[in-house]
Amino acid sequence: MPATYSSLLPLAAMEEPGVRQRKKIVPGSSDGHQTGSGAKPTRAFPKIYGLLLVVMLVLTLYQFPALVKSPLNQLLGTPEPTRLLPGIPTNYVPTFAADEAKRDAVVEAFKHAWHAYERDAMGDDEYHPISHTGSNLTNAGGIGYTVADSIDTMIIMGLEDEYQRARTWVADNLSFDRDGNFNTFEITIRIMGGLLTAYHLSGEDSLFLEKARELADRILPTFETESGLPLSLVNLALREGVPDRDNYGYVSTAEVATLQLEFRYLAYLTDEDIYWDKVENVMAILKAVAQPHGLATIFVDPKLGRYQTSPIRLGSRGDSYYEYLLKQYLQTNQTELVYRDMYDTAMSGIHDVLVKRGLSTKLLYIAELNPERTGQGSIGWRLVPKQDHLVCFLGGSLMLGATTSGALVDHVSIPPRPDELTGQGERDWLTGVELINTCMATHDTQTGLAPEIAHFRIESDGIDNSVAPADWYIKGARLGAPAPFDARYILRPETIESLFLAFRLTGDPKYRDYGWAIFQAIEKHCRIPTGGYASVINVDQVPVEHEDKMETFLLSETLKYLYLLFADSSVLPLNEYVFNTEAHPLPVFNPTILTGFS
Ligand SMILES: *[C@@H]1O[C@H](CO)[C@@H](O)[C@H](O)[C@H]1NC(C)=O
Ligand SMILES: *[C@@H]1O[C@H](CO)[C@@H](O)[C@H](O)[C@H]1NC(C)=O
Ligand SMILES: *[C@@H]1O[C@H](CO)[C@@H](O)[C@H](O)[C@H]1NC(C)=O
Numbered sequence: 001m002p003a004t005y006s007s008l009l010p011l012a013a014m015e016e017p018g019v020r021q022r023k024k025i026v027p028g029s030s031d032g033h034q035t036g037s038g039a040k041p042t043r044a045f046p047k048i049y050g051l052l053l054v055v056m057l058v059l060t061l062y063q064f065p066a067l068v069k070s071p072l073n074q075l076l077g078t079p080e081p082t083r084l085l086p087g088i089p090t091n092y093v094p095t096f097a098a099d100e101a102k103r104d105a106v107v108e109a110f111k112h113a114w115h116a117y118e119r120d121a122m123g124d125d126e127y128h129p130i131s132h133t134g135s136n137l138t139n140a141g142g143i144g145y146t147v148a149d150s151i152d153t154m155i156i157m158g159l160e161d162e163y164q165r166a167r168t169w170v171a172d173n174l175s176f177d178r179d180g181n182f183n184t185f186e187i188t189i190r191i192m193g194g195l196l197t198a199y200h201l202s203g204e205d206s207l208f209l210e211k212a213r214e215l216a217d218r219i220l221p222t223f224e225t226e227s228g229l230p231l232s233l234v235n236l237a238l239r240e241g242v243p244d245r246d247n248y249g250y251v252s253t254a255e256v257a258t259l260q261l262e263f264r265y266l267a268y269l270t271d272e273d274i275y276w277d278k279v280e281n282v283m284a285i286l287k288a289v290a291q292p293h294g295l296a297t298i299f300v301d302p303k304l305g306r307y308q309t310s311p312i313r314l315g316s317r318g319d320s321y322y323e324y325l326l327k328q329y330l331q332t333n334q335t336e337l338v339y340r341d342m343y344d345t346a347m348s349g350i351h352d353v354l355v356k357r358g359l360s361t362k363l364l365y366i367a368e369l370n371p372e373r374t375g376q377g378s379i380g381w382r383l384v385p386k387q388d389h390l391v392c393f394l395g396g397s398l399m400l401g402a403t404t405s406g407a408l409v410d411h412v413s414i415p416p417r418p419d420e421l422t423g424q425g426e427r428d429w430l431t432g433v434e435l436i437n438t439c440m441a442t443h444d445t446q447t448g449l450a451p452e453i454a455h456f457r458i459e460s461d462g463i464d465n466s467v468a469p470a471d472w473y474i475k476g477a478r479l480g481a482p483a484p485f486d487a488r489y490i491l492r493p494e495t496i497e498s499l500f501l502a503f504r505l506t507g508d509p510k511y512r513d514y515g516w517a518i519f520q521a522i523e524k525h526c527r528i529p530t531g532g533y534a535s536v537i538n539v540d541q542v543p544v545e546h547e548d549k550m551e552t553f554l555l556s557e558t559l560k561y562l563y564l565l566f567a568d569s570s571v572l573p574l575n576e577y578v579f580n581t582e583a584h585p586l587p588v589f590n591p592t593i594l595t596g597f598s
Pocket of ligand 1: 123124125134135136140141142
């Protein structure tokens with residue numbers, strides 16, 4: 001049996017002696033920030049030095065008039081030239097207008113993908129573009145996995161005909177009365193999230209809300225566990241939670257903590273508190289058993305309601321726990337401070353423990369921690385220099401957090417100025433910018449596509465520099481050998497999601513250039529001429545070999561974020577919408593229910 005989480009306590013001490021105590025930052029204060037200048041102890045100068053000082057001061061001011069001009073300007077209300085954060089280039093004019101040609105190219109790609117699915121597999125859960133077939137998640141029949149995930153993208157892109165056909169399918173053919181086991185998290189973020197956004201963006205077409213509510217009601221019984229943490233699987237016809245036998249009945253932290261935006265918005269729309277209470281209780285449990293560094297192991301025990309010894313990572317099974325801490329705070333218009341506290345603590349923990357740099361070019365990456373039994377039978381933690389493509393969501397998320405949780409003002413400028421951010425906000429912003437650069441660096445492959453998993457060089461890896469000279473490499477990749485799992489690209493959106501957020505927050509056209517380069521690589525290597533897009537088995541091999549699968553997140557996330565990257569910045573503004581982890585935008589609202597824990 002794995003040890004309990006309490007034995008994880010030495011974590012911080014192991015990695016870097018002593019957890020640095022986070023300074024609590026109150027928005028509006030200049031605490032920990034460079035604006036205030038503390039009074040220095042005075043010293044007695046001989047008169048001659050005093051005179052010299054005055055002369056020097058006058059000379060300095062003559063040379064650097066800004067020293068006095070800027071406080072003067074502030075006093076007089078004259079606008080000051082923008083001071084920029086390090087990492088933001090000064091040589092660009094922020095862009096907000098659409099790049100119509102590129103935006104329309106993305107719409108064409110969406111049609112190429114959707115029309116093929118519609119032709120070959122309409123209504124099936126998943127699509128295989130090479131064999132021109134569909135398949136369902138279970139033998140019990142489809143539940144609209146692809147259709148529900150795609151509808152809001154059609155509305156956003158203005159594809160009226162496609163939207164009407166998809167709506168008709170939802171009205172006539174969508175059924176959740178399926179006697180099979182479905183993943184609680186996946187159907188919540190993809191189907192319920194998709195339906196809720198479709199409801200909002202369609203001008204409140206009640207069809208979508210009814211379907212979302214029906215699905216939610218079928219999912220609710222999964223919360224009936226000893227702790228209240230929901231089970232991984234649900235039988236939709238029987239309305240029963242089903243434990244995941246593959247993982248001893250434990251549930252992923254990200255999976256239990258990534259249902260909240262969807263259920264809370266449903267509660268807001270229907271005025272039914274039960275949807276709210278069930279998912280909030282999950283957060284209350286996770287807060288109660290949290291460690292001081294705010295990092296979460298990837299498994300929790302639904303019986304005991306506590307963390308289970310398992311890896312700590314920002315990749316699979318961990319990622320959206322952190323994402324939804326920030327987004328729950330944003331969803332309710334920054335009123336629920338408990339989520340901001342949890343988020344701030346977690347981001348400090350990530351910086352204290354997991355932020356690392358590559359050996360040669362010093363690329364910043366987020367490492368993982370794996371638990372290991374030490375000789376004395378206690379648990380130690382091994383740092384693994386491995387970063388899932390999934391982690392690339394974090395770059396944009398950190399920047400978004402910096403301008404909200406880490407803001408000293410109500411409306412941060414685009415791009416933000418240093419005096420608008422707390423110390424933590426500035427730290428998170430810079431890490432976010434650097435992490436996006438790292439994620440872009442992992443596109444430096446034969447195809448220009450990034451692998452599913454990148455490893456980073458460390459001193460002790462024993463790898464010959466001639467084999468892997470760069471900071472990062474694809475583990476197990478050898479010329480002539482079959483490609484390892486790590487080498488694939490399955491049409492994932494996370495880097496593009498970060499580019500979209502970074503572009504909206506900076507207006508820096510370089511992020512559009514990055515996104516366009518990725519889009520062109522997808523067009524070149526993933527596009528199937530007869531319709532649809534397929535995964536690539538090895539990003540470092542041309543011509544590519546395909547895997548016959550088009551993930552639904554190509555339609556809901558990858559192409560939507562690309563579209564929004566090139567669309568006018570007023571489309572779905574970040575202060576009015578919060579994107580669920582499947583890129584379904586949900587409107588920000590002022591809550592009518594008070595947070596039930598602190
Ligand atoms: C998927 O399920 C739907 C609904 O039951 C069914 O009509 C369809 O034939 C199924 N598709 C496949 C490939 O089995
Ligand atoms: C949807 O339902 C209608 C009416 O029951 C049926 O005629 C049609 O074939 C169904 N479409 C699909 C794609 O299953
Ligand atoms: C969010 O709160 C601000 C005031 O802090 C208010 O002006 C704004 O209308 C609120 N937004 C929503 C969507 O309720």
